[in-house]
Amino acid sequence: MASIINIKEECALQVRDFEFTYKGATAPSLKKITMPIAKNSITALIGPSGCGKTTLLRAFNRMHDLYPGNVYNGEIEFEGRNILTPKEDLIQLRTKIGMIFQKPTAFPMSIFDNVAYGLRLQGMKNKTELNDRVEKALKDAAIWKEVNDRLKQDANGLSGGQQQRLCIARAIAVEPEVLLFDEPTSALDPISTQGIEKLVIELKERVSIIIVTHNMQQAARVSDYTGFMYLGELIELGNTEDLFVTPKEKLTQEYITGKFG
Amino acid sequence: MTAVQKRILINKIALSFSTLSAIIALAFLFWILGVLVMKGMSALNWNIFIYEGAPPGYEQSGLKHALVGQLILVGLATGIGVPLGILAGTYLSEYGKNSKLAHTIRDISDIMMSAPSIVIGAFVYAVIVMPMGHFSAWAGAIALAIIMIPIILRTTDDMLQLVPGTLREAAFALGAPKYKVIKDVVYRGAKAGILTGVLLGIARVGGETAPLLFTSFNDNFFTTDLNSAMPSLTVTIFNYAISPYEDWQQLGWAAAFILSMFILGLNILGRVILFAGKRK
Amino acid sequence: MIDKIFFNFTRFSALLILVIVAWIFVVLFNHSLEAMHTFGLDFITQDEWAPNLGKFGAKAAIIGSVISTLLAMILAVPVAMGVAIFLSEIAHDKIKSFFGLSVELLAAIPSVIYGMWGLFYFVPIIRDTFGGMGIGLLAAGIVLAIMILPFMAAVTRDAMNTTPDILKESAYALGGTQWDVIKDVIIPYAKAGIIGSLILALGRAIGETMAVTFVMGNVHKVPGSILDPTTSIPVTLANEFTEADSSLYFSSLFGLALTLLVMSFVVIAIAKFYFLRKARRA
Numbered sequence: 145m146a147s148i149i150n151i152k153e154e155c156a157l158q159v160r161d162f163e164f165t166y167k168g169a170t171a172p173s174l175k176k177i178t179m180p181i182a183k184n185s186i187t188a189l190i191g192p193s194g195c196g197k198t199t200l201l202r203a204f205n206r207m208h209d210l211y212p213g214n215v216y217n218g219e220i221e222f223e224g225r226n227i228l229t230p231k232e233d234l235i236q237l238r239t240k241i242g243m244i245f246q247k248p249t250a251f252p253m254s255i256f257d258n259v260a261y262g263l264r265l266q267g268m269k270n271k272t273e274l275n276d277r278v279e280k281a282l283k284d285a286a287i288w289k290e291v292n293d294r295l296k297q298d299a300n301g302l303s304g305g306q307q308q309r310l311c312i313a314r315a316i317a318v319e320p321e322v323l324l325f326d327e328p329t330s331a332l333d334p335i336s337t338q339g340i341e342k343l344v345i346e347l348k349e350r351v352s353i354i355i356v357t358h359n360m361q362q363a364a365r366v367s368d369y370t371g372f373m374y375l376g377e378l379i380e381l382g383n384t385e386d387l388f389v390t391p392k393e394k395l396t397q398e399y400i401t402g403k404f405g
Numbered sequence: 406m407t408a409v410q411k412r413i414l415i416n417k418i419a420l421s422f423s424t425l426s427a428i429i430a431l432a433f434l435f436w437i438l439g440v441l442v443m444k445g446m447s448a449l450n451w452n453i454f455i456y457e458g459a460p461p462g463y464e465q466s467g468l469k470h471a472l473v474g475q476l477i478l479v480g481l482a483t484g485i486g487v488p489l490g491i492l493a494g495t496y497l498s499e500y501g502k503n504s505k506l507a508h509t510i511r512d513i514s515d516i517m518m519s520a521p522s523i524v525i526g527a528f529v530y531a532v533i534v535m536p537m538g539h540f541s542a543w544a545g546a547i548a549l550a551i552i553m554i555p556i557i558l559r560t561t562d563d564m565l566q567l568v569p570g571t572l573r574e575a576a577f578a579l580g581a582p583k584y585k586v587i588k589d590v591v592y593r594g595a596k597a598g599i600l601t602g603v604l605l606g607i608a609r610v611g612g613e614t615a616p617l618l619f620t621s622f623n624d625n626f627f628t629t630d631l632n633s634a635m636p637s638l639t640v641t642i643f644n645y646a647i648s649p650y651e652d653w654q655q656l657g658w659a660a661a662f663i664l665s666m667f668i669l670g671l672n673i674l675g676r677v678i679l680f681a682g683k684r685k
Numbered sequence: 686m687i688d689k690i691f692f693n694f695t696r697f698s699a700l701l702i703l704v705i706v707a708w709i710f711v712v713l714f715n716h717s718l719e720a721m722h723t724f725g726l727d728f729i730t731q732d733e734w735a736p737n738l739g740k741f742g743a744k745a746a747i748i749g750s751v752i753s754t755l756l757a758m759i760l761a762v763p764v765a766m767g768v769a770i771f772l773s774e775i776a777h778d779k780i781k782s783f784f785g786l787s788v789e790l791l792a793a794i795p796s797v798i799y800g801m802w803g804l805f806y807f808v809p810i811i812r813d814t815f816g817g818m819g820i821g822l823l824a825a826g827i828v829l830a831i832m833i834l835p836f837m838a839a840v841t842r843d844a845m846n847t848t849p850d851i852l853k854e855s856a857y858a859l860g861g862t863q864w865d866v867i868k869d870v871i872i873p874y875a876k877a878g879i880i881g882s883l884i885l886a887l888g889r890a891i892g893e894t895m896a897v898t899f900v901m902g903n904v905h906k907v908p909g910s911i912l913d914p915t916t917s918i919p920v921t922l923a924n925e926f927t928e929a930d931s932s933l934y935f936s937s938l939f940g941l942a943l944t945l946l947v948m949s950f951v952v953i954a955i956a957k958f959y960f961l962r963k964a965r966r967a
Contacts, residue, residue: 205858212777235409235860243858245851252873261869262859267408311855318859409860416862420775426767427776427784430838433831434791437802489698496695510699513706516953519885520946521892523919527942528709530926531716551705558702584691612795615894615919619926639797646801647899661798672793 147392148179148381151369156322156352157181157204158221162228164199167213173199175376176218181322186344186353188367188384190360192404195373197356201324204354205241206234222322239266241322242315247331248307250299255291258299258310262318277317284350285313286343305336312343316351323347325355329362341366360400364388372396438665445662448655453663458625458636461650468660470627474542474636475664477629478621479611481546486553486610487603493554494561499587511562514555525551526616534620542635545621549610556609560602561595568594597682604675608668614639638664713943719936728940734905734921736929741937743918743944745905749822750917750945752908753897754890756826757833762883764830765837770867772838773845792835800899803828808900811912821914824900832896837886844878845871881960888953892945894919918945 158181164174174196181187189197199208206227208214216228227237239262251258259278260268268274278295282288287309291302299310308328315323325344329337344353344366357363363370364384371381372395380393391397398404406414456467493510501507529548534540568591576586592599614637617623622634623644638660645657720728720741731742768788776784804820807827812819848871856866872879902914903924916924918941929935 207854207858210854210857235413235862238858238860243855245855245858247851249849249852249855251852251856251870252876253869261856265409265412265860265865267411314859412862412865416864419864419867423767423770423775426764427771429764430768430791430834431784431787433834434787436806437791437794437798440802440806441798489701492695492698493702496692496699500692500695501699507699510702512957514702515957516950517702517706519889519892519949519953521894521919521949523892523894523922524709524713524942524946527922527926527939528712531712531939532708554702558699582688584688587691608793612793612797614795614797615923618923622927639795642797642801643895643898646804657801661801665794665798668793668795669790672790676789 146178146378146380148378149383151180151182153185154183155180156183156222157354158219159200160219160221162200162203162216162218162220164196164203164208164217165215166199167211167215172217173376174203177378179371179378179381181352181354182369183352184348184350185368186348186355186366187369187371188363189354189356189371189373190358190363190399191373191379192399193358194375196376197373198326199376200373201326201354201356202243203228204322204324205238205243206232207243209234239318240320241324242318242320243324243326244308244311244315244328246327248304248311250302250307250310253299254296255299255302255310256295259314259317261314266318278313281313281317282310284316284347285309286339286346287313303336305332305339308332308336308340309343312340312347316347320351322352322354325353325357327356327358330358337362360388372399374399441658441662441665444655444658445665448659449662453656453659457627458641460625461648461653466652466656468638468641468656468663470624470636471638471641471660472663473627473629474621474624475611475638477542477631478545478549478617478635478637479607481542481631482549482553482610483603483607485546486550486606487557489550490554490557490606491561491599491603493558494565495587497558497562498565499583499591511559514558517555518559521615522548522552522613523615523618526618526620529616529620537632539632540620540622540634542621542631542633545617545635545637548616548620549613552613552616553606553610556606557602560605561599564595564598564602565591567598597678601675601679601682604671604678608671608675611671612639612664612668614643618643709946710943713939713946716939717936717943719933720940721936723933723936728937729944732905732907736925736931736934739931739933741933741940743937743941745907746916746918746921746941747944748907749825749901749915750891750919750948753822753825753829753901753915753917754887756822756911757829757890758883758887760827760830761834761837761886765834765841765883765886766879768834768838769841769845772842774863774867774871788835788838792839796832796893796895799828799832799896803831803896804899815912817912818902818914820900820902821912822901822908823911825897825917826911828896828900829890829893832893833886833890836889837883840882840885841879844875844882847878848874877960881956884956884960885953888949888956891949891952892919894923898923918942 159177159179162174162177163172165172191197202208219226220228256278259281260274263274263277287306290306302310329340367384370384370387372379374395380391380396388400391400453467454469456465457470459466497507497511525548529544533544572590572594573586576590617637617640621637623640624634624636642657642660645653728743730744732744733740733742734745772785803824808819808824811824852870853866856870897917898920901916901920903916903920904914905916908915922938922941926938929938
């Protein structure tokens with residue numbers, strides 16, 4: 145069975161026997177996953193293509209609901225309740241659990257409007273308040289210095305790395321509890337990647353972070369805990385250092401040493 | 406109401422309006438088809454296929470002339486338009502590709518697809534009917550062909566481009582000359598798509614009335630003389646429907662029904678072929 | 686050898702399009718010369734169209750064309766946008782295919798049938814509701830709107846579908862509703878394509894003949910109210926081409942045809958080159 149360590153710290157999320165089946169599929173893509181997500185830490189999900197790490201990530205903010213017909217089974221506990229129930233208020237949930245995508249997804253609007261978008265959705269109208277929150281978010285995303293003189297310009301003028309940091313600013317502006325990163329640097333050059341990784345480490349003071357990455361070295365650099373997934377199952381979850389140096393499961397070891405990709 | 410609640414309400418209203426629009430569109434479709442089926446089928450009888458047109462009030466009147474005439478006009482137009490359209494599309498995809506000339510031809514062709522068909526009728530009137538001195542099936546067919554060519558050109562161009570370059574290269578590598586590569590590999594690969602384009606092109610010109618109004622004009626009697634005015638289903642519908650005679654109006658509905666079924670049938674057939682071709 | 690022949694056949698066919706288009710303009714222009722010399726600009730500004738007096742002012746036809754088309758746009762655009770949104774964002778699977786197919790079928794129905802249906806079923810409704818003859822600008826505008834609706838909905842839906850999924854998901858991930866995503870992400874992203882599609886539909890509507898001929902009235906008078914019978918350029922051409930009996934009459938009709946061709950060509954070209962090109966680059 146899977147080797148999952150006990151996490152002593154408080155948990156932001158707790159996954160229990162979670163099973164996920166895509167619409168029309170004959171077998172589940174995720175098989176009875178149980179794992180804790182520690183608060184104010186970075187948990188990385190690694191594994192070969194198709195292992196289900198992104199599928200699992202997208203369950204945390206119920207992104208799968210956009211495409212009807214998928215089936216959730218089991219529990220994901222957040223703030224004392226199971227967020228997989230049909231009753232769950234998805235709009236509220238998504239303001240507490242944010243997501244950054246594989247490619248920078250700046251909206252077709254100005255830099256300011258991008259960051260303010262989530263705030264405006266929540267009803268914030270006061271100009272001063274908006275200005276303050278946008279500035280704070282841009283500073284926390286380490287991009288304020290580069291854009292403060294062109295906030296009204298279209299966000300598409302920014303470089304890839306800048307756009308991704310803009311998306312991060314946009315996500316943290318609403319002050320979520322959890323941030324989900326879906327291979328956030330896969331479309332970026334090495335220097336921008338470094339910048340994002342540094343930023344993610346800084347952010348864990350404020351939010352709990354789950355990051356999916358196909359780059360093992362990135363997981364090793366950045367995360368506190370690492371979960372290795374294979375064919376829809378969680379094989380092992382442990383302290384990042386321990387998992388990479390002395391993995392408990394044979395499969396984990398084989399993946400880490402490059403026996404399969 | 407909180408801002409979030411307000412947004413959710415606006416969302417519901419917007420989505421309802423959108424769904425309502427779709428239902429309205431659907432309602433019109435059913436209304437028109439329903440009317441066609443009701444009035445058309447009640448006017449259908451064997452006489453239609455036996456008799457040609459006659460003055461109003463005659464018992465023995467039918468649509469034989471219009472049905473045959475329509476087939477002649479569309480058939481002739483297809484014979485002229487399809488080869489030219491396919492050849493032109495072949496040029497664009499296989500030879501011209503991304504050249505300035507090719508892009509210009511594509512752009513002009515696109516514009517022609519949306520241009521008024523009655524203007525084409527006027528053009529053909531000036532260059533064929535006037536010199537000939539009278540209406541003719543040739544004029545009508547050529548007008549229809551001019552409308553058809555851009556459609557066939559576009560679909561052929563698009564479909565041929567979908568054939569992977571590696572297939573062509575494999576054929577060249579075996580020493581095949583270009584025209585053979587096109588004939589044996591590219592055309593074969595795009596067969597379903599080209600056929601669909603042809604069917605849709607026929608469906609489009611088969612329903613045209615305006616370009617025929619003063620090129621093939623119309624005739625109440627059966628004829629197969631290509632040098633004279635040629636009856637067509639579409640113009641007959643126009644003439645009969647707008648007349649004050651009830652029996653002519655009845656025939657008009659029958660004609661409308663037959664025409665619609667034929668055209669919708671071609672459309673569905675075209676899409677089925679494309680779908681089946683994709684599945685492979 | 687055969688290669689060369691084949692190549693030349695294809696190139697000839699392709700060039701034929703350009704030749705035909707240019708030829709159309711030239712022919713129409715030549716045949717309008719007589720009217721242009723006789724009337725000059727009066728051709729467009731005068732509204733007296735009296736064939737037996739040899740007077741041909743196209744103002745009524747032009748205004749009829751413009752107003753009926755604008756009316757059709759006002760009616761069709763909101764509904765078409767609604768249908769496009771429904772098809773691209775709201776409907777799923779079977780419902781989507783069913784509605785999608787219905788829209789395509791509506792688009793395939795020949796225009797002469799729209800006209801006939803309009804005459805026998807819509808005109809009485811207008812007559813009963815508003816009085817008058819029922820035939821006129823309003824009827825034409827409505828029938829025209831129903832005619833261009835399917836095309837407009839289809840191309841607008843295609844424009845909206847170019848929006849990348851992760852862009853939409855990003856907005857949902859911030860807690861947006863479907864309408865939020867449509868108005869803040871999809872429409873701004875696909876703006877050029879949407880506007881281009883609408884203008885393209887406008888270009889088609891201007892040239893529509895048969896749907897409108899049945900219900901417009903063919904009266905060469907600038908309409909005083911929306912219920913007045915009037916005429917449009919295509920309607921005039923359809924009804925009078927075979928009745929023209931003098932070279933001046935013919936020349937005036939060719940002048941109308943040229944005017945119509947230029948108008949629709951310009952509108953379609955604007956849609957294509959300005960808006961739809963931008964969309965493709967994005």
